[in-house]
Amino acid sequence: MKKSALRLFQITDSHCYSVDDRPLEWLKDQTVYPNQTLQSVLAALRTNQQPEHAAVIVSGDLVQEETAASYQRCNQILNTFPLPVHVIPGNHDVPELMQANLNGNIRYCEPIQLEGWQIILLDSSETDREEGHLSGQQLADLRQQLGVYPEKHALIFLHHHPVLVNSPWMDSMRLQEAEAFWDVVADFPQVKAVFCGHLHQEFIGSACVGGQVVPVYGTPATCVQLKLHTPTYMLDHIRPAWRDIVLYPDGTVETQVHYLTLPA
Numbered sequence: 001m002k003k004s005a006l007r008l009f010q011i012t013d014s015h016c017y018s019v020d021d022r023p024l025e026w027l028k029d030q031t032v033y034p035n036q037t038l039q040s041v042l043a044a045l046r047t048n049q050q051p052e053h054a055a056v057i058v059s060g061d062l063v064q065e066e067t068a069a070s071y072q073r074c075n076q077i078l079n080t081f082p083l084p085v086h087v088i089p090g091n092h093d094v095p096e097l098m099q100a101n102l103n104g105n106i107r108y109c110e111p112i113q114l115e116g117w118q119i120i121l122l123d124s125s126e127t128d129r130e131e132g133h134l135s136g137q138q139l140a141d142l143r144q145q146l147g148v149y150p151e152k153h154a155l156i157f158l159h160h161h162p163v164l165v166n167s168p169w170m171d172s173m174r175l176q177e178a179e180a181f182w183d184v185v186a187d188f189p190q191v192k193a194v195f196c197g198h199l200h201q202e203f204i205g206s207a208c209v210g211g212q213v214v215p216v217y218g219t220p221a222t223c224v225q226l227k228l229h230t231p232t233y234m235l236d237h238i239r240p241a242w243r244d245i246v247l248y249p250d251g252t253v254e255t256q257v258h259y260l261t262l263p264a
């Protein structure tokens, strides 16, 4: 059988509410309805969907208000999309509520096995903490998962960034066990890239481990974007975004962020 490229969509940080007409409360001078921007992004994904697209990955902060009703509305919105939707929690999420209220097309932290590729989704959230954590057991599980398919190329998704982004306030909320995480990745040269959310900004970085450079991609939110390289939190802009990822049989990864054009 002829092998061809595969594709994934990544969306992140939707910060949904239980109702669509509620604006994000932490914006001062702008009015943004996160449920509506998520729906606009999903509509754009449908327009841009190719036969090679295998799944949508939602990398955390699905809701702004951590209630069952918020997840139920998010569940309805995400289930309109005609592909499996794989979700991981962020610092604004409650894993138990996610698991209890997301169903249908939605898979919680479930790895994706594709021809020639393994996609691993990690839960870096911790109750009542803004920063990211991976336990010793999670790191052991990651090692085990990567060890099962040494012949497959691999991608890893987690909410929190595992490298510094040169933004003190944001970096205080990074993955705290980054060194231990990269120690695991260093032993598996099949890991081709790591993708995160959390930043509300596009980011391209890397880690040099195990004699190879592993790219780290931060994906902007479906709601609003924040400035990096600032001493404190500042809004950057309100264009919603998503990421398209192309996976080639030889392990090459191509990826691009797309922004919605807002009506004037």
Ligand SMILES: [Fe+2]
Binding pocket: 013, 015, 061, 090, 092, 198, 200, 221
């Ligand atoms: Fe977020």
